[in-house]
Amino acid sequence: MLFFLSVCINAQTETEPPTKNVNQQSQTWISLNSVFQLTNHWSGLADVHIWRSNFVKDPSFNFIRFGARYGFNDNLKISAGYAHLWLAKDENWTLYLNENRIYQEFILADTYPTFSGLFRIRTEQRFFNNIQDGTSLKDDYFINRIRFLLSVSIPFKQGSKTSFLVANEIHLNFGKEVMFNTFDQNRFTVGIKQKLNKSWSFDCGYMLIYQQLFSGTDYNLNHTFRLFFYGNFDLRKNKGEQIKHGQTID
Numbered sequence: 001m002l003f004f005l006s007v008c009i010n011a012q013t014e015t016e017p018p019t020k021n022v023n024q025q026s027q028t029w030i031s032l033n034s035v036f037q038l039t040n041h042w043s044g045l046a047d048v049h050i051w052r053s054n055f056v057k058d059p060s061f062n063f064i065r066f067g068a069r070y071g072f073n074d075n076l077k078i079s080a081g082y083a084h085l086w087l088a089k090d091e092n093w094t095l096y097l098n099e100n101r102i103y104q105e106f107i108l109a110d111t112y113p114t115f116s117g118l119f120r121i122r123t124e125q126r127f128f129n130n131i132q133d134g135t136s137l138k139d140d141y142f143i144n145r146i147r148f149l150l151s152v153s154i155p156f157k158q159g160s161k162t163s164f165l166v167a168n169e170i171h172l173n174f175g176k177e178v179m180f181n182t183f184d185q186n187r188f189t190v191g192i193k194q195k196l197n198k199s200w201s202f203d204c205g206y207m208l209i210y211q212q213l214f215s216g217t218d219y220n221l222n223h224t225f226r227l228f229f230y231g232n233f234d235l236r237k238n239k240g241e242q243i244k245h246g247q248t249i250d
Helices: 004-015
Strands: 023-036 043-053 057-071 076-090 093-112 116-132 142-157 160-176 183-195 200-212 217-234
Touching: 004 057, 057 093, 142 183
Parallel strands: 023 217
Antiparallel strands: 023 043, 043 057, 057 076, 076 093, 093 116, 116 142, 142 160, 160 183, 183 200, 200 217
């Protein structure tokens, strides 16, 4: 009888569902996103991002991205490029996740009398490796990811340089390395978008990030203050033809 009870208890323990753990954090994300118009169709891209945890107290990640964009017209653009991320695993940056990333994206944007909208699909090939004291731990792994972004800007009034911004982006992982978190994260943003002059603008607001980690049972819920600057620079020799620079929301 005791043996039978022991087997039943063990079987019940083994079939109990895993516990879902949600870690809430406050963060700050600041970035500079630059577009360099080289010809009527080709542009160069360069971004720099800094993300801090515990609002601004602790390091989270530093990120750079470069690329090239081809614009078929003012509304339809495609891009591709390279990015690198340093994700801090401790406060002294002695152990961090080192990520090399290749990306491709499709952007469809348009402006209407009462709002402007942007839809973006981005695919990423992500190569990871942990670094300790400047030395690789040789634990490389690879993940594919696809991202879907929808962003809407609504001017406060007709012709205003200030707009209300709302955006949502979902990230999905895929590939043989992905087992428990096909859903990677969702980013929801609300804020204010301000045009400063012909070359510069920024948006400032709140981003809620809900992220599922590799374990499948652990999640991050990040309350993020976001401040993004955008620089658009026309480097064409012939600047006679006006071009609308498409800004992307990361």
